[in-house]
Amino acid sequence: MAQVSSYNLDQKFDFTASLKKSIMTVLGLGVALFAVGVITSLFGGHHDEAADASGHAYHWYHRVFANLWINNVYFTGIAVIGVFFFAIQYAAQAGWSTGILRVMLSLGNWLPIAGVLMIVTFFVASHDLFHWTHSYLFDKNDPQYDYIIDGKGAFFYWPMEKGSFPIFFIIRMIAFFGIWVFFFNKLKNLSFAEDNLSGSHDWSNIRKWSAIFLVLFAVSSSIAAWDWIMSIDTHWFSTMFGWYVFASWFVAGLSVITLITLYLKGKGYLEMVNENHIHDLGKFVFAFSIFWTYIWFSQFLLIYYANIPEESVYFVERLQSDVYSPFIFVNLALNFVLPFLVLMTRDSKRHGVFLKVVCSLIILGHWFDFFLMVQPGTLGHNGGFGLMEIGMLLIFGAAFVFVVFKSLAGKNLVAKNHPMLEESYHHHI
């Protein structure tokens, strides 16, 4: 019977100039589309006199900020899911995934960049993205004083005075990125240290750090979802929201892992990864697409059924809007109907063609999910899906892929001393 050692385990990914060029072309295309989008909205946008007078005028850069925020949150999620899925493999002592561990881990390289972008965007765009950053909401003598937001103020401003500097919010943002980047580096160093030694010492060590990370991630990912997305609609709240955002991130992250694995296999790397491993990745994408739908629908059904105004406003804003209502159905079609029907059969999960199409569309679909979370609360009827959105998505996507491929290049693609490598190779389903 064939052994895993009959393959070249020291294979290294060659980040060729032509590949770099194609990524740069996509980036350039994104910049061009984005620029055209900005110019059109500069000259084409109508001017709302009434809104101008109240100090809430809509400017083209609001849409830029909203786009930055959508992609920041989305790609941060994909990056941290790479580390999360890697940690899950160790905590669960999974053997099947050993050949693709490095692919999962590579997504985390985006995290430091994402952290900087997130913090900078928050400081630049706080008033335009987050209603709660206005200090008049907390001033009892101001006509615009908001009793409900005042009650929630401590969540952002503690221990400082409400309406001043959102120190608690900023500390959380820095702490979450700090934790995620710290654990990513720890796991990466341990995983690559293993290449020089055999034995299970590093494996046990990674397992310990993974378990700690998973506990911290469970809390931080949920609170990050409230902070970065749910607080946009400050009055509204949903107890499902942490899970909802996590599920969206997870499916998108799994799709990216699957696509990169298929790409590397297509180029002749990851020789020991076969259709059984691809099948398992496909099952994950299939299962968690349904999980996302379950969470999405659980949130929707309870709000729809109870029909309490303070809760249903979230869906009224989206379903009864000319701008956003079509995207609700695009969202459900791309993220539920498509993976559910296409990935149901065994063959479609074992053959790369189906997976490539479905995973690409899922990545787009979950971008629409975040688009629907962020834009209605920040831009209202001024939002939409146009050149600016496509351009920004291409820019972020190309930059993300560039960082991930650069980190994969020049290092071993397979954890060659992993104690379960042989088991992974003989994985059969």
Add this chain to the structure above:
Amino acid sequence: MERDKNFVLGVFDDEDVLLDAVSKVRGSGVKIHEVYSPFPVHGIDDVLGYKRSRLPIAAFLFGILGTTLALVMQFYMMKIDWPMIIGGKDHAAFPDFIPVTFELTVLLAAFGMVGVFMVSSNLKPWAQPRIFDLRITDDKHVMAIDLATNASLGEEKIGDILKSSGATEVNKKSFE
């Protein structure tokens, strides 16, 4: 000679030997009736050349039946038979129907799949199982070869092929 009556049995100790033996025996032109094992042997369905099970198709069809039944039932009850206004919603409020639809889909898909499996595997409660060798419930793998389907080779030749591919014993078994 009648089919399904007289069998030559090759008894194997080890599943790796068994896997190789299946390929060898099939390679020498013998048609295998069935292989019995005390535990699942990975990859044996591939070497035996079994076609993919059609059970998932049955499950899918039963699932669709469940979806349809659930939607028709709820629509009939809520819209036609006894319309009531609940929470100010339309009589046929589609989102409300989804949980029940989901449950009935899963229920019928699961029950249908179990039922089809029972019938197709001859696991009817009144079915009389044929035991080729009692040791298949303990520590031996048994390859059963129907003499009637391999009449051109003859009992002795089949026995030799089994021996040469690693069988520890070759027995004969007849059923009434």
